[in-house]
Amino acid sequence: GAVVSQHPSWVICKSGTSVKIECRSLDFQATTMFWYRQFPKQSLMLMATSNEGSKATYEQGVEKDKFLINHASLTLSTLTVTSAHPEDSSFYICSARDSGNPGHGKNIQYFGAGTRLSVL
Amino acid sequence: KQEVTQIPAALSVPEGENLVLNCSFTDSAIYNLQWFRQDPGKGLTSLLLIQSSQREQTSGRLNASLDKSSGRSTLYIAASQPGDSATYLCAVGGGYNTDKLIFGTGTRLQVFP
Numbered sequence: 001g002a003v004v005s006q007h008p009s010w011v012i013c014k015s016g017t018s019v020k021i022e023c024r025s026l027d028f029q030a031t032t033m034f035w036y037r038q039f040p041k042q043s044l045m046l047m048a049t050s051n052e053g054s055k056a057t058y059e060q061g062v063e064k065d066k067f068l069i070n071h072a073s074l075t076l077s078t079l080t081v082t083s084a085h086p087e088d089s090s091f092y093i094c095s096a097r098d099s100g101n102p103g104h105g106k107n108i109q110y111f112g113a114g115t116r117l118s119v120l
Numbered sequence: 121k122q123e124v125t126q127i128p129a130a131l132s133v134p135e136g137e138n139l140v141l142n143c144s145f146t147d148s149a150i151y152n153l154q155w156f157r158q159d160p161g162k163g164l165t166s167l168l169l170i171q172s173s174q175r176e177q178t179s180g181r182l183n184a185s186l187d188k189s190s191g192r193s194t195l196y197i198a199a200s201q202p203g204d205s206a207t208y209l210c211a212v213g214g215g216y217n218t219d220k221l222i223f224g225t226g227t228r229l230q231v232f233p
């Protein structure tokens with residue numbers, strides 16, 4: 001149980017195009033999902049908290065118009081990198097919290113396999 | 121602002137050795153601490169979760185301890201195997217009113233036959 005699917009796993013795009021990454025909770029409902037960014041040999045940096053039915057909460061320094069987040073259902077959040085540039089090339093990982101389990105401990109997040117974005 | 125640091129940054133050992141990975145955090149007001157494993161180009165696999173009221177957790181060859189007052193956690197790996205080669209990340213739960221995780225810098229472990 002508690003599987004998070006992230007798609008695509010790898011995407012190459014031209015500079016200036018937009019790329020959408022999907023994060024799905026397959027067997028549980030997630031009112032809260034998280035988007036992280038990871039540069040090579042570095043740790044995960046939280047970009048934003050995605051809330052179902054409301055606006056995402058962005059961390060300081062993350063451009064909300066650059067990284068559009070939509071959490072339209074209890075099982076799907078999307079991250080769109082708009083007008084991507086080479087400096088946006090990175091590994092993006094999503095996670096989801098099981099909101100259907102009231103006894104679930106805080107900070108328990110299930111992670112997707114990540115999406116490697118390469119912008120040419 | 122919470123900062124999480126892991127030492128060493130990289131470690132290479134022969135198979136069979138017992139290992140200790142270290143994690144330190146600057147703000148002791150944490151809700152819990154987790155250890156994750158990340159294989160190259162992959163997502164994260166949760167290994168152990170320690171609540172702030174606990175001192176340690178064990179799973180198979182893994183044992184994690186937590187000393188909240190000193191801001192430290194250790195992950196002990198017994199009888200290491202080549203399959204243990206991965207990056208190990210610790211993450212602290214930032215508090216009761218938040219679901220956020222703050223990740224450490226990671227330790228890249230290589231276990232050679």
